Structure formats: structure tokens, C-alpha cells
Amino acid sequence: MNLRRRAFATFATFAAGVLACTFGAAALAGDAYPQRPITMIVPFGPGGTSDIMARLLQQPLADALHGTVVVDNRGGAGGAIGMSLLKRAKADGLTIGLSVIGPEVLQPALRDTGYSYQDYDHICRTYSVPLMMLVPADSPFHSVADVIGYARSHPGKLTYGSSGTGTILHLAMAMLMDKGGAQALHVPYKSTGEMVTALKGGQVMLFNETPTIAKQYGLRPLAVFADHRVANFPDVPTMAEAGFTMTPAGVWGGLIAPKGLPPQVRTALESACQKAIGTQAYVTPAERVDTPPAYQSGAAFAAFAKSQSEAYGALIDKLGLAQKQ
Template sequence: MKHGALAGLLAAAAALTSTACSAQSYPDKPVQMIIPFDAGGNTDLMARALQEEMSRALGQPLVPINKPGAAATLGTGELARAKPDGVTIGMVPIGPIAIQPNIRKLPYGPESFDYICQTYDVPIFLMVPKTSPYKTAADVIAFAKANPNAFLYGSSGPGTMPHIATAAFLNAAGATGTHIPFRGSGEMAQALLGGTVMAFSDAPSIAAANDLRVLAVYSAEREKTHPDVPTMKELGYDFTGSIWGGIIAPKGLPQPVAAKLEQACEAAATSEGYKQTAAKLNSPALYKNARDFKAFVEAQSKTMGAVVRAVGLEAK
């Protein structure tokens, strides 16, 4: 064998050995967790609810980093480009991985990630300030029908679940409104309280954090946390949806790293500490393993593609 070829093989073997050792010792430094929305939104709240327990399970600090913008596709895109070594992971919800790829061309898709675990799946409520003249969902529709496009509703970004839910509600009722997007739920809630928008659809944690009035829930059945709030189906609008999310990572994680992350996520998501914190946010804890979470995302991508087409948001 020529000297050059032998040197190449030795170098490759050394690299593989180094990678294997690194994977076995993972994590040996703090792990970054990208949150593709601003602080104060549902994704941020659920990520920080998991942070302490998952840090304990990993044996290293889990450091949340908010990367909002472009309906969460900026932070999610950065996650897709990160080195697949487990040092950078993300808490990502439905919007940027199951909805946005159905609306526009992105440099990533659901196939661009390794799935670690799902940690929450919360209902969406239509909500308004307590000072609002709208006491019911019917009041909203009455105004929207009488004043085409004058009903101003917010969302945490174009093509996010809060946007899709309200658009589907108005579409089912034969009404129209004007969508005003924000960088995240925290910013959107402040706009609602300030009168920039009239209503929005989001998780119950946002209603609780900002003392908002909930008018209806996009669930098949009434929620135990809000038994007096009717479902959209009860009101005659056959659309259901939720905001779910979980931990994902750049595609190509070494198997030992993926396994350690999944074990840590399971320990955190099933811990009493996380369950109690999630319950305070009216967002019951949930756990799906890597295999089940991946299958769920793939199915949701197909479902949301059909919804996107129904409300006319698909790419032209």
C-alpha cells in the first residue's frame, strides 16, 4: 500500500475513534436549546418548564437561546444548519416544521431533523382582552361579517398555528378579517392588550399569563381546565387543532448522543417537577419517544398541508 493511502486510512480511523469517544462522553459541555420564538410565548414557556429537569438528567446546563423571526423559520433554519453533535438542539412547535414547509420553500423540511421527544400538546383557544365587547365567538363572527376585513386578529407569525386556527375559524364561518403577525406570542399578547389587534388564538398559558377572556376552544371536546368554554365544533365550526412541540436536533446525530438525549428528555418530561410546572401553565405534560414523535410530525405535516390549502395559504 502506498504511503499516502496508508496515511489517509490512519487519519480516517483516528477521526472515527475521536468521534466515537466524543459521543460516549457526551455531554461534556453545556447544551444550547434554540427556541425559535421570543420570550414569553408558549414555546418559550414550555422550553423553560423543561429546562431544569432536563439539565439535571443530562448532567450539564441546558441553555435556552431565543431566535425569533420569520414565523420561527429563522431559528429552526439555524438549528437545521448546526453541527449534529448534540451541542445544539431545539424546542420547536408545529408551525416551523409541519406548517411552514407547506406554505413556502424553505432550506429545510421535516426530514432535516432527528427527533428526540415530544413534550407537550396543548389546545388552542380563541381569546380577547377582558375589556373587549366580544363575550362569545358569535360576537366575533357577527362583527367580522358586518365589517369585512375590519376584524384585526394577531398571530405569532404567518403560517403559525395561531394564524391557521383563526383563519380556519373565519373561513368556516364565511367571515373575513385582517391578519397582523408578530414575532411571538409575548409580543402578540401585548399588542392585544394595547388594542392593536382585537383577538387571537393561542395556548391557555398565554390567556393565564395575560388575564385574557377565552371564548372557544379548537378541541373535539371541552377542556377540563375550562369546562365552561364551548368547543368550535359545538358552535358549528368543524376545525380542531393544537399547539404541540418537542425537542429536535440537526439530522445526523451519533446514535449514542441521540440515545442520551432521548433518555434525558424522557426523564425530564415524565418528572413531577415538569408536570407541576406544565399544569400551572394549563399545558399538561406529555411524552412521546423519538420514533413516535417522528411519525407524528410526518402525519401532521400531511394534515396541515390540507388545512393550508383549504384556507388558501399555500404557495402560489
């Protein structure tokens, strides 16, 4: 009898444990993602474009997910520190990042960073601002053909500025010179402010920057490095319209995550991102800083990152800028 009671007690204890685990797992599975706050890593310090765009997205994304999103600035090494940290994070959807062209595409082509665009799941692109070729209002150049013509007839005499060697501002012009079979002298600066001073002082003849800079400093755009014209500059042609078909060049950003997100989490994030950047809470301030939404789905964003990586990687190799060992 005692043996029967002990056996029954053992079975009852075992059954209770199984039921507890079953109900516990069911409850966990039923919890809506995210169960905890989401950390959004920004690979630059506070105050820059990527930080501004991340903070504009922060609350609309949190609202769309019915959760909390915390921005974590991790600057350094041209954005590579933050990207490396994101790569090592657990792929559970609780750590995501705001990727931009420099850290994701350009830095891995310039040097060994330990990561590439293939090491991340792409969730959505949120913005993309094309570069424009800008000259002073009194410049003798009135078209891209004028610029290329001068560069061809005066090799190395055309001077242009950028915010640093290997930046998108530099590479876009180098790509154009390559397409046009021309030569120009690159003059790197530390900031756009320095470039503007140099342009107005005659130290450089032109540079590439965003529409915001064109408006802010009263510069004259000759063409836009994009597949379509800019709404606020309807008379400015694209590079293709100007006679030079080339890879679009601009400043873009979007959400990525460590490789291997669970499908349901990835779907939730992509849906929330699309919803967030369609809200007035995001659109209005984004347009105010001349960086309107430019949504791409996760698949489209991944394909875009691949094409940008291949195009700029080839250009960097051709120019001999790569520092890889």
C-alpha cells in the same frame, strides 16, 4: 541476529499501536453520552414562550443525562435562522433544538426556508397548549354557532384579530371559517396586548389565544381548538363538540435534532426527555405558566409534526398566503 532484533522491534511497535488503538476505542465506546455539554438551540430570542419553556427544561434534562445543557438563542426570520443552523449541525446528539409550530411547520409552508419537518429527528414533544376562541365578557356571541351564523349572514363583517398574517392565531380562525363556509375580516396586530386593546375597544369582535390570556384579561372562551376540554375550563366545549371537526390548533414545542442521530444517542435523549418533564422541577413551574407537560415519544411527535405540516400547508395554499417562488 540484528535482522531478527529489528523485525521483533518492528512487530512489537506495531502490536503496541494496535493495542493502544483498541483500548482507546474501547474506552471511548465506554464513555457515557454525553461526553461534552449539549447545546439546545432556541429559534427565538430570550423572554418568549419558547425560551421560557427551554429554560424550564434545561436543568431537568441535564440532570437526566448526567451532563450539561446550554441554551443558545438564535432568533430571526420567524425562527428559520435557528432551525437552519440546527439542520446543518453534526448529528451527534451534542446539538439539539426546541422546535415550535411556527418555525417547523408554518414558515416552510409560507416560504422557502431550505428545511422541513423531515430534516430532523424528533426526540419528544414537551408541551402543547390549545387555542381558545375568546370574546369580551359582554359579547353577544355565546357559542361558535353564534359566530358562524353571524359570519354567514354578514359576509366579511365579522372581525377577528391575530398576532400576524400566517401565525397559528390567524390560521386557526381561517380554518374554522373555511369549515363553516363563512367569511370574516382578519385584522393583524403586532402583539397580544394590542389585540386585547382592540377587542375591548370594539375594533375586533374576537380572537384566538391561549387559556392564560383568557384568565389574564377576563375574556370569555367559546370553544377550545383541541380534542379534549381544558382542565381549568371544564365547561368550555371542544370545536368538535361545538359542531366543527377540525385539526387541533395550539402552541406546542418539543426537542428535535439534526437528522441521523446514532440510535443509542436518540434512545438516551428520548428517555431523558421523558424523565425530565415528569419531574417536579419541570412540572411545577410549567403549570405555573399554564403550560403543563404534554409528552409525546419521538415517533408520535414526528407523526404529529407531519399531520400539522400537511394540514396547515394545505390551508396556507388554499388561502393564497404562500410566498414561495
